[in-house]
Amino acid sequence: MRYTYRPGCPVGASDLRTITMTYRTYTGQVRTGVLIVAREHASSVVGLFRQAFEAGFRINRMDNPNLWKGDDVQMMAADNTSAFNCRQVTGNASGLSPHSYGTAIDVNTRRNPYRAANDVWYPSNGSRWIDRSVDDVGVIRSSSTITRALLRSGGIWGGTWADPDYQHFEVG
Secondary structure, three states, rough: OOOOOOOOOOOHHHHHHEEEEEOOOOOOEEEEEEEEEEHHHHHHHHHHHHHHOOOOOOOOOOOHHHHHHHOOHHHHHHHHHHHOOEEEOOOOEEEEEEHHHHEEEEEOOOOOOEEHHHHHHHOOOHHHHHOOOOOOOOOOOOOOHHHHHHOOOOOOHHHHHHOOOOOOOOOO
16 A cells, blocks of 8 residues: 555555455456455455456456556556545545545446546546447446445445446445
8 A cells, every 4th residue: 555545544554454356357367456445344345346256247457556656547547446545536636535445446447437526537548438338348337246236235336426437336
């Protein structure tokens, strides 16, 4: 957490856990990745991603946010699935992101773009997938296994918000 944790974060470093898990890439290769989440939600996050893996859901990459020095815009453009990152809301400098608590996860960020409060879509290289009728591997819908599993466990999916955040999940 060299670049994602800083003094003043609303959660202590000892209250976070690094989960190492297996996922399928867009091409079907099996890889190992990491997510950093709040300790209290670690087992439910593992269960959520296990269900997605078993159903064949694809994830492009799941690398430590330190590769991008915690820069969320760069990480989204790289299509990285990640969770904890102590930061402001992208596109809204006055709001603290739920990622700062280790309770939010962004999945397949390029293929599941986010419209910020300033009406800008992130990442900029994800504009092809703003049209949700595009059928492509890794696109998240309300019918996706990962979405259904999260909602059953009391979580939230940002894909239904007025400013949609198709990549965003919050564990409950």
